[in-house]
Amino acid sequence: MSQFLEQLLNALVIGSFYALVALGYSMVYGIIRLINFAHGDLYMLGAFFGYSALLLLGRISLGSGVTGVLLAMLIAMGMTGGLGVLVERVAYRPLRGAPRIIPLITALGMSLFLENAVMVFKPWGASFRVYPVTLGRAGFDLFGVHIGYAHLAIFAMALFLMVGLHLFVERSTYGKAMRAVAFDLEAAQLMGINANRMISLGFFLGSIMAAAAGVMAGLYYGQINFLMGFIVGLKAFTASVLGGIGNLPGAMVGGMLLGVLEVFGTSSVGGQWKDVFAFGALILILVFKPTGLLGERTAGRM
Amino acid sequence: MNTVNARSAGPDRGRLARTGGVVLLLAAAVALPFVSSSPYVLDIAIQMLFYMALALGLNVVVGYAGLLDLGYAAYFAVGAYTLGILTKTFQVNFWLALLAAGVFAMLLGSFIGMTVLRLRSDYLTMVTLGFGEIIRITANNLKITGGPTGIFGIMAPKVFGLSLGQPRNIYFVMLIVVVLSTIAMARLGNSRVGRAWACLREDQDAAEAMGINTLGYKLLAYLTGTFWGGLTGAFFAVKMTAVSPGSFSFMQSVTVLLAVVMGGMGSVPGVVLGGALVILLPEMLRAVSDWRYLVFGAALVLLMLFRPAGLWPARHAGKEEV
Numbered sequence: 001m002s003q004f005l006e007q008l009l010n011a012l013v014i015g016s017f018y019a020l021v022a023l024g025y026s027m028v029y030g031i032i033r034l035i036n037f038a039h040g041d042l043y044m045l046g047a048f049f050g051y052s053a054l055l056l057l058g059r060i061s062l063g064s065g066v067t068g069v070l071l072a073m074l075i076a077m078g079m080t081g082g083l084g085v086l087v088e089r090v091a092y093r094p095l096r097g098a099p100r101i102i103p104l105i106t107a108l109g110m111s112l113f114l115e116n117a118v119m120v121f122k123p124w125g126a127s128f129r130v131y132p133v134t135l136g137r138a139g140f141d142l143f144g145v146h147i148g149y150a151h152l153a154i155f156a157m158a159l160f161l162m163v164g165l166h167l168f169v170e171r172s173t174y175g176k177a178m179r180a181v182a183f184d185l186e187a188a189q190l191m192g193i194n195a196n197r198m199i200s201l202g203f204f205l206g207s208i209m210a211a212a213a214g215v216m217a218g219l220y221y222g223q224i225n226f227l228m229g230f231i232v233g234l235k236a237f238t239a240s241v242l243g244g245i246g247n248l249p250g251a252m253v254g255g256m257l258l259g260v261l262e263v264f265g266t267s268s269v270g271g272q273w274k275d276v277f278a279f280g281a282l283i284l285i286l287v288f289k290p291t292g293l294l295g296e297r298t299a300g301r302m
Numbered sequence: 303m304n305t306v307n308a309r310s311a312g313p314d315r316g317r318l319a320r321t322g323g324v325v326l327l328l329a330a331a332v333a334l335p336f337v338s339s340s341p342y343v344l345d346i347a348i349q350m351l352f353y354m355a356l357a358l359g360l361n362v363v364v365g366y367a368g369l370l371d372l373g374y375a376a377y378f379a380v381g382a383y384t385l386g387i388l389t390k391t392f393q394v395n396f397w398l399a400l401l402a403a404g405v406f407a408m409l410l411g412s413f414i415g416m417t418v419l420r421l422r423s424d425y426l427t428m429v430t431l432g433f434g435e436i437i438r439i440t441a442n443n444l445k446i447t448g449g450p451t452g453i454f455g456i457m458a459p460k461v462f463g464l465s466l467g468q469p470r471n472i473y474f475v476m477l478i479v480v481v482l483s484t485i486a487m488a489r490l491g492n493s494r495v496g497r498a499w500a501c502l503r504e505d506q507d508a509a510e511a512m513g514i515n516t517l518g519y520k521l522l523a524y525l526t527g528t529f530w531g532g533l534t535g536a537f538f539a540v541k542m543t544a545v546s547p548g549s550f551s552f553m554q555s556v557t558v559l560l561a562v563v564m565g566g567m568g569s570v571p572g573v574v575l576g577g578a579l580v581i582l583l584p585e586m587l588r589a590v591s592d593w594r595y596l597v598f599g600a601a602l603v604l605l606m607l608f609r610p611a612g613l614w615p616a617r618h619a620g621k622e623e624v
Contacts, residue, residue, distance in 0.1 A: 035424050091603050099503075102606050104370050104427055105563055109602025112556065116596035126592075230552075234435075237428050272443050279432030283417060286429065290421050 002144040007263050015259020016158035020213035021236035022251035024206025030182045030246035031202045037107035040233015041114040042080050046211025047218040048124050049076035054132040073215045077208040084207025085200045118226040128225045131218040154216050162252050238282040244295020335470045344469050351476035354577030357561035358483045359530025365568035367523035368503030370427040373434030374558050377407040377528045379550035381535025386453040386545045396459035400536050407532025408525050415524040442547040452546025472541050488570045566612025575614050
């Protein structure tokens with residue numbers, strides 16, 4: 001029982017990272033029908049921006065407290081958000097309307113470029129970097145399980161961001177315009193919506209969610225690496241397909257579910273099969289329910 | 303009358319030049335091991351031939367049918383392991399093992415293909431990416447594949463009395479494989495099947511309306527590609543005399559894809575050129591090898607933005623005529 005609870009807490013934290021990254025995949029896919037490969041790398045870059053921000057804030061003795069972490073997270077989100085918009089502007093926008101394989105290849109190239117740019121950048125480099133701030137062990141005991149406040153805070157923060165994004169997309173005027181563009185780009189343009197701006201907005205929002213997840217993952221695992229986005233990106237994609245791609249609540253549910261599946265699946269078949277488990281899940285979903293749990297019926301053949 | 307002559311003279315001269323070029327290139331390729339005795343040069347040349355063969359196979363999937371496969375190294379790995387296990391553990395005849403390598407890769411390909419090709423074709427990209435990882439992790443953890451160390455001591459077979467353990471002999475075998483593949487792929491591209499692929503690549507709805515069985519043709523392209531990947535992998539196992547999971551990373555798949563994209567998707571001479579370039583260029587830029595994949599990534603983006611048809615674009619039969 002106590003082990004179960006501990007696993008569940010882990011699963012929810014990991015699942016919330018997947019969910020945050022999955023949101024970006026789903027949003028971008030919903031708007032311009034592109035699998036943005038580089039999205040996992042934005043998560044990685046978010047972690048690195050957070051790392052540098054924490055180091056800098058540490059110099060002015062702001063780096064270790066809650067304020068410092070929140071500030072670093074905001075900085076990382078801002079930088080990554082801007083980068084996400086830039087990536088779209090430079091690499092994807094000129095190719096809108098090209099055959100589908102072309103932007104896919106560009107996205108792959110972008111992903112390689114970002115990963116290796118981080119690798120050759122001296123202050124970041126190829127080896128693992130230890131995160132400047134470690135999570136405190138303080139917490140309380142429940143049914144014999146130690147529950148850290150920091151883990152709860154990460155989970156709460158992720159929930160807060162997801163709910164915030166959901167409300168923004170559903171309630172605000174910008175959100176409405178974004179949904180209109182996703183529904184029918186040309187018709188939305190005819191209604192006077194600046195589609196390019198809405199697409200940029202989608203990339204921005206997706207990127208800041210990924211960046212937040214990256215910083216939190218750095219805090220949670222304690223170390224980061226330039227390749228950390230590759231597998232997480234693939235898993236987040238799995239999560240968004242699991243929830244129904246293009247559907248934001250679906251991405252959140254899918255992420256959480258994948259976290260739970262992975263943690264409990266791994267504990268029963270062994271750690272070395274961890275990634276096989278997640279990708280196997282992707283193949284199974286596509287066989288049995290390609291529209292995902294909350295997906296619309298339109299996700300048919302194309 | 304005159305205009306007709308002038309028009310028919312043009313392509314003839316072009317064909318003559320092309321045939322001459324091909325003959326020269328082939329002569330140079332055959333002469334290479336006799337001219338240079340350096341093992342380094344020969345090794346680079348063999349690597350180029352491997353990437354040409356892989357690029358020709360992947361070109362069917364990516365270039366002809368327009369499906370993006372990011373796990374091509376998986377089929378290469380399956381072929382290599384199949385040959386390694388069959389010849390070493392079960393002492394199967396080389397030719398039989400070679401065939402089995404291609405067929406087994408194709409069987410796995412049909413599993414992935416039938417699962418995913420019914421759906422949006424961009425799902426294939428992600429699934430093949432995941433599948434590539436699955437194969438690598440599986441090879442790393444199974445007993446029969448030798449775990450992280452892999453299989454070593456694969457005996458070089460004798461082909462027509464020549465041992466493939468000799469670098470020069472494997473060079474000639476690969477040269478023959480590449481030449482035959484080039485001819486086969488060019489003919490395939492110009493065949494009825496090739497035209498069907500082109501049609502479904504350009505506009506799937508139109509293709510379907512013309513009565514083309516899109517799922518069937520996509521599967522056919524995918525299976526051809528995976529079979530080729532498996533075969534090439536089998537030769538790779540013979541050449542290396544060992545296979546291990548490290549040889550089949552995601553970057554391997556990316557390199558083959560870059561060969562196809564750089565040379566020109568759907569262009570047979572283009573992808574042969576691309577296969578040569580992805581080996582030659584990094585060799586020439588050894589001093590900055592950390593930057594290799596950064597350059598690869600940038601190259602993919604820039605090519606797609608400014609020259610999506612590649613360095614040696616495919617000629618679209620039919621457009622020039624009339």
